[in-house]
Amino acid sequence: MKVLIVDDEPPARNRLRQILADCGDHEVVGEAGNGREALDIAARTKPDVVLLDIRMPGIDGIETAHHLNKAETPPAVVFTTAYDEYAIDAFDASAVGYLLKPVRREKLIQALAQASRLSGDVLDDIGKQAGVATHRKNICARLHDELRLIPVTDIYYFIADQKYVSVVHKDGRDLIEDSLKSLEEEFGNRFVRIHRGAVVAVDAIDTLRRDEDGRTRVMLRSGNSDDELLVSRRHVANVKRRLRKG
Amino acid sequence: MQESDDKQTQAYLPDFCAAGTILVILLVAELVAILLALVSYTPDTFLTELSKISMFVLWLALLGTGVLCQIRPWAEKQGHAGAFVVCFVVLEILCLLLAEITWQLTDMFAEAVIIDATHALFLLKTFAASSIVIALAMRYLYISSEWRRSILLESQSRISALQALIRPHFLFNSMNTIASLTRSNPQQAEEAVEDLADLMRANLNSSSDRSTLKEELETAAIYQRIEKLRLGERLKVIWDVADLPMRALIPSLTIQPLLENAIYHGIELLQEGGEVRVTGKCIDGRLDIRMSNPVANERARKAGGNQMAMSNIRQRFELAYGHRASVEVTETDSEYSVHLAFPIEEPGK
Numbered sequence: 001m002k003v004l005i006v007d008d009e010p011p012a013r014n015r016l017r018q019i020l021a022d023c024g025d026h027e028v029v030g031e032a033g034n035g036r037e038a039l040d041i042a043a044r045t046k047p048d049v050v051l052l053d054i055r056m057p058g059i060d061g062i063e064t065a066h067h068l069n070k071a072e073t074p075p076a077v078v079f080t081t082a083y084d085e086y087a088i089d090a091f092d093a094s095a096v097g098y099l100l101k102p103v104r105r106e107k108l109i110q111a112l113a114q115a116s117r118l119s120g121d122v123l124d125d126i127g128k129q130a131g132v133a134t135h136r137k138n139i140c141a142r143l144h145d146e147l148r149l150i151p152v153t154d155i156y157y158f159i160a161d162q163k164y165v166s167v168v169h170k171d172g173r174d175l176i177e178d179s180l181k182s183l184e185e186e187f188g189n190r191f192v193r194i195h196r197g198a199v200v201a202v203d204a205i206d207t208l209r210r211d212e213d214g215r216t217r218v219m220l221r222s223g224n225s226d227d228e229l230l231v232s233r234r235h236v237a238n239v240k241r242r243l244r245k246g
Numbered sequence: 247m248q249e250s251d252d253k254q255t256q257a258y259l260p261d262f263c264a265a266g267t268i269l270v271i272l273l274v275a276e277l278v279a280i281l282l283a284l285v286s287y288t289p290d291t292f293l294t295e296l297s298k299i300s301m302f303v304l305w306l307a308l309l310g311t312g313v314l315c316q317i318r319p320w321a322e323k324q325g326h327a328g329a330f331v332v333c334f335v336v337l338e339i340l341c342l343l344l345a346e347i348t349w350q351l352t353d354m355f356a357e358a359v360i361i362d363a364t365h366a367l368f369l370l371k372t373f374a375a376s377s378i379v380i381a382l383a384m385r386y387l388y389i390s391s392e393w394r395r396s397i398l399l400e401s402q403s404r405i406s407a408l409q410a411l412i413r414p415h416f417l418f419n420s421m422n423t424i425a426s427l428t429r430s431n432p433q434q435a436e437e438a439v440e441d442l443a444d445l446m447r448a449n450l451n452s453s454s455d456r457s458t459l460k461e462e463l464e465t466a467a468i469y470q471r472i473e474k475l476r477l478g479e480r481l482k483v484i485w486d487v488a489d490l491p492m493r494a495l496i497p498s499l500t501i502q503p504l505l506e507n508a509i510y511h512g513i514e515l516l517q518e519g520g521e522v523r524v525t526g527k528c529i530d531g532r533l534d535i536r537m538s539n540p541v542a543n544e545r546a547r548k549a550g551g552n553q554m555a556m557s558n559i560r561q562r563f564e565l566a567y568g569h570r571a572s573v574e575v576t577e578t579d580s581e582y583s584v585h586l587a588f589p590i591e592e593p594g595k
Contacts, residue, residue, distance in 0.1 A: 008514075009419070009422075009423070009476045009477065010478060011422065011423040011426040011427060011475060011476060012422055012423070012426065014426045014430055015422060015425055015426035018429055034517055055514065055515075057514065057515045057516050057517040057542065058517045082414075082415050082418035082419040082422060083413075083414040083415045083417075083418045083419075084415070100418070101418055101421070101422040102418070102421050102422040102425040102426075103422075
C-alpha cells in the first residue's frame with residue numbers, strides 16, 4: 001500500500017516511517033509537514049492511505065481530510081493524535097480510524113488493514129463533536145495535477161456557468177468541483193445567494209444599483225466592471241437584508 | 247469556572263437556618279445569660295434574675311437567627327466584612343426593639359419593679375451589653391470564616407495545581423518523540439528521558455508553595471529543551487531575565503505552565519513557528535515578568551484553553567500575595583501576553 005505521512009513534528013514522522021519500514025509491505029510515498037504540502041503530495045503520488053495528524057498549523061487535519069476527499073479517488077484517512085480527548089470521543093462515535101501517539105506497530109498495521117474512506121458527513125460530525133471548525137477555510141481548485149488552495153477570505157463570488165462552478169477571487173478565476181448549493185450551505189454565514197447561478201461574499205459587495213432596465217445589480221469592491229452581477233428578483237430582499245446586517 | 251469558585255469561597259456567614267447552628271447559638275445565648283446573672287449574684291434573687299435575663303436573651307437569639315436566616319443571601323453580597331457589619335446592625339436593632347417591647351410590656355402590667363432603672367437607662371444598658379456580646383460573636387465568626395476561606399482557597403489551588411501538572415498532550419507527544427529518537431538518535435533520547443524525569447520531579451515537588459526564581463527558570467528551560475526536540479526551528483524562546491534576583495521567591499510552577507500555554511496556543515499553530523519572549527525586571531522593589539507569544543490570527547481561538555492555567559496562576563498569586571500582586575493578560579489579533587507583578591521576597595525573611 002502507498003502511504004503518505006502527515007505531521008508537523010519531524011520526530012513523529014520519523015517514528016511512523018520506522019514502523020512502516022519494519023512491517024515491510026507498505027511504501028511511504030511522501031511526508032508532509034502541513035496540510036497544504038499534504039494535498040500537493042497526495043495529488044502527485046495518489047496514496048492509498050494518509051496518516052494524518054490533527055493538530056497542525058495552517059490547515060488542520062480535519063480540513064485536510066475534507067480536501068483529500070474531493071479527489072477523484074480519495075485516499076483512506078487514518079488520524080493520528082497525541083491526546084485530544086474530544087476528538088477521540090468523536091472518532092469513536094463515528095467509527096473512524098485513529099491512532100494514539102506513540103503509535104504501536106500492531107495498531108498501525110490493523111488500522112492500515114481497516115482503513116476506509118471517510119465521507120464528508122462523517123468529517124463534519126467529528127469536527128462538530130471535537131469543537132473544531134466544521135467549515136473549510138480554503139477552497140480547493142484543481143488544474144490537472146496541480147492543486148490550488150484559495151483562502152475563503154480572498155473569494156469574491158462563486159458562479160455557475162452551465163456545468164461547472166467557478167470561483168472568482170483576488171488572484172483570478174478557477175474551476176472547482178463543489179456545487180453552488182453545498183457552498184451556500186457551508187459558507188452561508190459569509191456568502192449570500194443573489195441569483196440561481198451566483199453566490200457572493202457579503203463583504204465583497206460594495207453597493208446595489210438599479211440599471212436602466214430596472215434590474216438590480218451588485219457592484220463589487222474589486223472595482224472591475226465585469227464584476228457587476230445581476231440580482232434576481234426573488235433574492236433582492238434577502239440580499240438587502242444581509243447587507244444591512246453588515 | 248470563575249463563578250463557581252466565587253460561590254464556594256464566598257460563604258462568609260454560617261448557615262443560620264441549619265438546626266445545628268441554631269442549637270449552638272441558643273447554647274451560647276444561655277451561657278451569656280448565666281454570665282450576666284452571675285455578675286449580680288445574690289442567693290435570693292439569682293434564679294429570678296437568671297430567668298428574666300434568659301427570657302430576653304433567648305428571645306433575641308431566636309429572633310435574630312430567624313431574621314439572619316432570611317437576609318443571609320443579601321448580606322453575603324455586601325462583601326466579607328460588610329456581611330458581618332450588616333449582621334451586627336440588624337441584631338442591634340432587634341435588641342433595642344426587644345428591649346423597648348419588654349419595657350412597654352412590664353410597664354403595661356405595672357410590674358416595672360422587675361426592672362430597676364429608668365426607661366432610657368434600661369435601653370442604654372441593654373444596648374451597651376448587647377453591643378459587646380454581639381461584636382465579640384461577629385468578630386469570632388469573621389475570623390473563623392476567614393480561616394475557612396483560606397483553607398478552601400489553598401486546597402482549591404492545590405487541586406488545580408495537580409490538575410495543571412502537565413498537559414497530557416505534552417506528555418504523550420514527548421513520549422512519541424522519545425520513541426522516535428530511541429532509534430535515530432539514542433543519545434538525544436537518553437537526554438530527553440532525563441529531562442522529562444526532572445520535569446516530572448519538579449512538578450511532583452510543587453506541593454511547596456513557592457520556589458526561587460532560579461529553580462523556576464531551570465524547570466522552564468528543561469521544558470523548553472523537550473519541546474525544542476519536537477518543534478525544532480519553529481520554537482524560539484528569548485530569555486531576557488538577567489536583571490532578576492535569582493534568590494527571589496515566586497509561586498512554584500508559574501513560568502513553565504505559561505511557557506507551555508505560549509507554545510500550545512501560539513507557536514504550535516504557526517506554520518513558521520515564532521518567538522516567545524520572556525522579560526524580567528525589578529521595578530520599585532517589585533518583580534515584573536512579562537511573557538508574550540505570537541498567535542495565529544486567522545484561527546478562531548477556542549475559548550477555555552488558556553483559562554485553566556491562568557485562573558490557577560491567579561489563584562496562587564492571590565493566596566501568596568493578596569492584593570499586592572497583579573496578573574494581567576493582554577490579547578491582540580497577533581499576540582498574547584501575560585504580565586505578572588509581585589513583591590520581591592527572599593527565603594528566610
